[in-house]
Amino acid sequence: MTVSVKDVAAAASVSVGTVSNVLNRPEKVSPEVVARVTRAINELGFVRNDAARQLRAGRSRSIGLVVLDVSNPFFADVARGAENQAAESGLTVLVGNSDENGERERAYLELFREQRVNGVLITPTDDELAGLRTLRNAGIPVVLVDRDGGDEFFSVTVDDVEGGSLAAAHLLESGRRRLLFLAGPLGVPQVAERLEGARRAVAEYPDATLEIVEMPALTVLQGRAAGEQLVARPAGDRPDAVFAANDLLAVGVLQAFTLLSQVRVPEDIALIGYDDIDFAAATVVPLSSIRQPARLLGATAVDLLLSQSGGTSAGSAPQHVRFQPELVVRASSGGTN
The missing domain is CATH 3.40.50.2300 (Response regulator)
Incomplete structure (x- = not known):
């Protein structure tokens, strides 16, 4: 049986208006009455109807x-x-x-x-x-x-453009020249802006290149698939650095490299992600990343x-x-x- 405000009022020997005040404006009711009504609410198991209150409040x-x-x-x-x-x-x-x-x-x-x-x-x-x-x-x-x-x-x-630029510039400053941007759907504005930043940084180095690989989703699974594709390439055809559009993609790439044991990180391919999620520092090779607050x-x-x-x-x-x-x-x- 549903307990109503009237039931609470009867049990506490107060009016319905007093129960309403206890629920919504307790400062208008004496502490003794608040305690009595609260006790009745707890004993009867009353649950206030917020839906009705919201309709009244709009x-x-x-x-x-x-x-x-x-x-x-x-x-x-x-x-x-x-x-x-x-x-x-x-x-x-x-x-x-x-x-x-x-x-x-x-x-x-x-x-x-x-x-x-x-x-x-x-x-x-x-x-x-x-x-x-x-x-x-x-x-x-x-x-x-x-x-x-x-x-x-x-x-x-x-500022994702700045973030993309920071990531690519870091790889370039460490001596990498064959960069790969591992993207999720390029229709996602954040991904497109990170790519724009990476392109700006690469443009500062005449001997650097930027390859773009677009995956259907920004997930660990898609990152692993991309990593497996990179491992399958001849060693001379691989990039020397990967900038993943988020940390989940980067973690997937790292898993593929580690499980297949054919690519060393960072010796063969340097890797950086984006977001700096909590477990980025705890991966088998701690993951560099671009931190967002x-x-x-x-x-x-x-x-x-x-x-x-x-x-x-x-x-x-x-x-x-x-x-x-x-x-x-x-x-x-x-x-x-």
């Missing part, structure tokens, strides 16, 4: 977060940062995994709109932003995470969302926060462990 206590790949530790850290920051304002974060699929992304956006969330944080799958405009026009603020919002949306990003991205996105107070007002320019990446050198590119 907005929930939740924030929607849509990421490209929830299994990627980078996005897990973004979510952690967002959750911690949201909790300080009494909000929770509902996480949706688009899996780089536009249809799934749109389904989550519609769900969040129906639930009247306080706002949406999202790393979009592509440049089709119609669903985000629908949310904004409905008064639900939107913040793009790890993606520039341009003239339309608030955003928090890391993932948790800070999530926390800052929540701050930008809350600053909008119900949406961007007419004529106001969206705010953009851009962090700088950091080169982390470990053994996989010739540094120390």
Whole structure:
């Protein structure tokens, strides 16, 4: 049987209004009455109906977060940062995994709109932003995470062009000249920007080359497949350095090289990834990487969302926060462990 507010009021010998005050405005009720009502709630097993309360308020206590790949530790850290920051304002974060699929992304956006969330944080799958405009026009603020919002949306990003340049320049400065950029889908803006940075760095060295290998996903499995393809090449046809578009790809490459025991890292091929996920330092050969402040991205996105107070007002320019990446050198590119 469902326990109602009336049941709690009867058990505590108070009015329904007093129970409501205890639940929503306890400072208006004496400590003795709060204790009595709380005791009745616990004894009866009462659970408040937040859905009804949200309908009355017109907005929930939740924030929607849509990421490209929830299994990627980078996005897990973004979510952690967002959750911690949201909790300080009494909000929770509902996480949706688009899996780089536009249809799934749109389904989550519609769900969040129906639930009247306080706002949406999202790393979009592509440049089709119609669903985000629908949310904004409905008064639900939107913040793009790890993606520039341009003239339309608030955003928090890391300078991926600079990150790509840092990675390639590090390999070139260590004497490598035959670089390979291992990409996920080049339609992903972050991947394309990292490639642009790498191209800029390589252009500074007339004797350097940059090969591009595009894989269908930014996963360990795809990295391993790419690594196996490199091992299958004649030794003279291999690059002397690999810049992977993220750490998961780099870990997969390292696994292939290690398991097949035909390529030494970094002696034969230097390797660097991107994101500096937690276990990058713990791989069999500690992985050099480009560090992004993932948790800070999530926390800052929540701050930008809350600053909008119900949406961007007419004529106001969206705010953009851009962090700088950091080169982390470990053994996989010739540094120390």
